[in-house]
Amino acid sequence: VEGAKRAAAYAAVDNHVKPQHTVIGIGSGSTVPYVVERIAQQGEAVNAKRWFVPTGFQSRELIIDAGLKLGDVDSFPFIDVTIDGADEVDNALNCIKGGGACHLREKVLAEAAKEFVVVADYRKNGSLLGSKWAQGVPVEVAPFAYAKVLQNLKRLGSTNPQLRMGKAKAGPVVTDNGNFCIDAPFPETYMRDPSDLLVRIKLITGVVEVGLFCGICKSAYFGNEDGTITIKS
Numbered sequence: 001v002e003g004a005k006r007a008a009a010y011a012a013v014d015n016h017v018k019p020q021h022t023v024i025g026i027g028s029g030s031t032v033p034y035v036v037e038r039i040a041q042q043g044e045a046v047n048a049k050r051w052f053v054p055t056g057f058q059s060r061e062l063i064i065d066a067g068l069k070l071g072d073v074d075s076f077p078f079i080d081v082t083i084d085g086a087d088e089v090d091n092a093l094n095c096i097k098g099g100g101a102c103h104l105r106e107k108v109l110a111e112a113a114k115e116f117v118v119v120a121d122y123r124k125n126g127s128l129l130g131s132k133w134a135q136g137v138p139v140e141v142a143p144f145a146y147a148k149v150l151q152n153l154k155r156l157g158s159t160n161p162q163l164r165m166g167k168a169k170a171g172p173v174v175t176d177n178g179n180f181c182i183d184a185p186f187p188e189t190y191m192r193d194p195s196d197l198l199v200r201i202k203l204i205t206g207v208v209e210v211g212l213f214c215g216i217c218k219s220a221y222f223g224n225e226d227g228t229i230t231i232k233s
């Protein structure tokens with residue numbers, strides 16, 4: 001799977017990170033390190049002119065560790081290109097994101113970019129959202145409201161919404177913004193119209209952001225087990 005991640009990341013960088021690009025958004029997850037690796041390989045000369053805007057703590061550390069210049073999100077009204085991972089991508093390039101609970105900042109940088117490109121391994125290349133990523137739609141919520149959001153997600157039709165608990169930490173996962181994350185599975189009928197579901201979830205009081213990215217992704221690169229790449233665009 002690591003080879004597939006690397007192949008997707010390298011192809012996406014080679015095709016979408018151009019010498020004239022100076023502000024680049026860097027997403028989160030386990031595929032994005034290969035994106036940073038490939039950008040660093042473009043050389044110090046071109047990277048000296050670039051700023052890299054992170055989507056969270058992990059992303060910030062990746063940029064610093066690669067010796068690239070950290071850009072502050074407030075300093076750049078526009079981003080040339082943002083590259084990020086995803087948990088699942090359908091054939092219309094709608095994405096489930098938030099497996100890493102970074103999707104608020106990820107969506108901010110995805111929308112601010114002239115081009116948003118997703119990189120992933122073959123496990124994320126889906127047709128109907130939810131068919132591969134079964135954990136549910138990640139929903140970032142204000143801690144004060146989480147119990148009410150759980151109730152309202154059930155009322156909306158979520159089959160079994162769960163507060164995301166830490167693995168190596170007692171208690172719930174806390175995002176870089178100090179919020180909680182709920183994973184909300186929905187029946188197929190809801191997942192057929194991710195844009196509609198996105199709005200319905202977003203309107204629940206206490207919801208900060210929803211891990212459904214609709215109409216934002218322009219290209220998605222998937223590394224396959226046989227070393228080939230599948231591109232959706």
Ligand code: DER
Nearest residue numbers: 029030031085097098099100
């Ligand atoms: O949370 C996210 O959306 C991240 O981009 C992440 O889930 C991507 O998954 P990866 O670790 O397989 O790259």
